[in-house]
Amino acid sequence: VPAARKHTEGQNTQGGVEQLAGGMGRVHERKISFGQIARTMTKMNNDRGNRATWMKVLLMTGMGMAFQSHAQTQGFRMGLALDPNVSWMNSRDFEHTTDGGRAHFGYQFMADILFAETYAIGTGVNVFRTGSSVEYWEPTTDSTLSRVSRNFNNQYVELPVTFKLRTKEIGYTTYYGKFGCGLGLNTRREAEEIRYVGFERSGDTWDPVEDAVVPSPDLISGDFASLFRASMIVGLGFERRIAGTTALMVGFTYNNSLFSTHKDQTVVKEDVSGVPRFGGDGPLTTEMLGHDSFLAMTVGVVF
Template sequence: MQKKTIRFLLLAFLFINFGSRQVIAQDYYSSTYQYKPVSLGITFAPNMAWMRHGDAEGYQNTPKFGFAYGLLADFAFTENYYFATGLLINTLNSDVEYADPTINTTPGADLTQSFRLQYAEIPITVKLKSTMRYFRSYYGQFGFTGGVKLNAKEKELGNSTRSSMGDDADFFRLALQIGGGVEWQLDHNMVMATGLSFNNGFTRAIKDGEPRNSYVAFNFGIFF
């Protein structure tokens, strides 16, 4: 009788231990996850930027690659609605070709200026997320970005050095942003975000020609 009791207790212990491990495994590999009220992360976002001169004639704009990096923060209203912000260092590059005003009567006398504008930007956006299913969710994002100039340089085509633009580049930049993408659940505390966004500047970037600058960015981020 005593041996049967011992065997029963051993079997019960093994069954409970195996069952608890199965529950943990099922929870870890679950197809749904509970949302976090606050998520902080880092991002790197290559972009393609260009100038927009509107109705001004005589300007030809060529997009160029740049990049942004920094911190991201998502604050949840509910499971599917978030306030998304952060702090980004954003570098926008573009080329502008225009007629040289000093020799504009000479055929082909055009100048090509290469601009590099760098801003510290804060996104102020609303992010709408689908419920996490099978390790992924989809999101859409809409809002504004506000930035201040950190650096602004220009150079003419053929020159090897850039010169500071000083007050010729405006200090503030405001823009409208829209985008979307996918968030991938790597584990319970880590999410990888991939997406695409369009940022349309509506304040003047530089004084000469009064262009606005816009860009398309490929967004990569890790939330912890």
């Protein structure tokens, strides 16, 4: 019996040792599995980070390409141009007469704000001269009337705002039309004036002056023109691409003043033959009303 008990205890001891060894092996296997999992997760995180980095790069590249495409169709275009024009005066009171047109010169800085390939808002700074000759009768004193001839030469700095319609490029050429308005500031008011006495009062009658002396013209400047000039602008033209976005621009613009150019000027009413009209108290007068207009040819370079 003691021998059998010892044999049984030996078997139990050996089995325990084997179980302990097996458990340690499984623990080692678990350690290996956990290490492999950790390395795998680290690799996956690195791969995920690389994918995220590449996704960011691709996203930024796409945004850059989209922005570049957007900048090509929407953005700014600027240019410089010369603006010779032919200007004339218009009588709105029908009591003074105008005498044809006069050539002037101007220049401008142009800026187009494109919000689509074929639509833009045009603005900039225009500097130009305008005016031509007018003739009228003016009461000089209580007993004299003077015949006045003025050749206006006013200078304005204008800020235009126009809506511009553009075609897509046909060959190397883009055609455009524009319509809008402008606000100008009168920076120089001058005129060449000829003034002489044409009628004198004798009692209750007014008689023309015989052999009136016509003097040489005098250059005058004064507060005889409005400080501000609101205008309507209509134009058309084309741009011929030279290289890249640089283009030669040629166009024609009609610019018409909306309000009277004259300020605090009194004229005598005339009959159909141009003779002053008189009433019981003297010559019949009215406020001088008229405006200027011009047609300009624009030649410039757009960048």
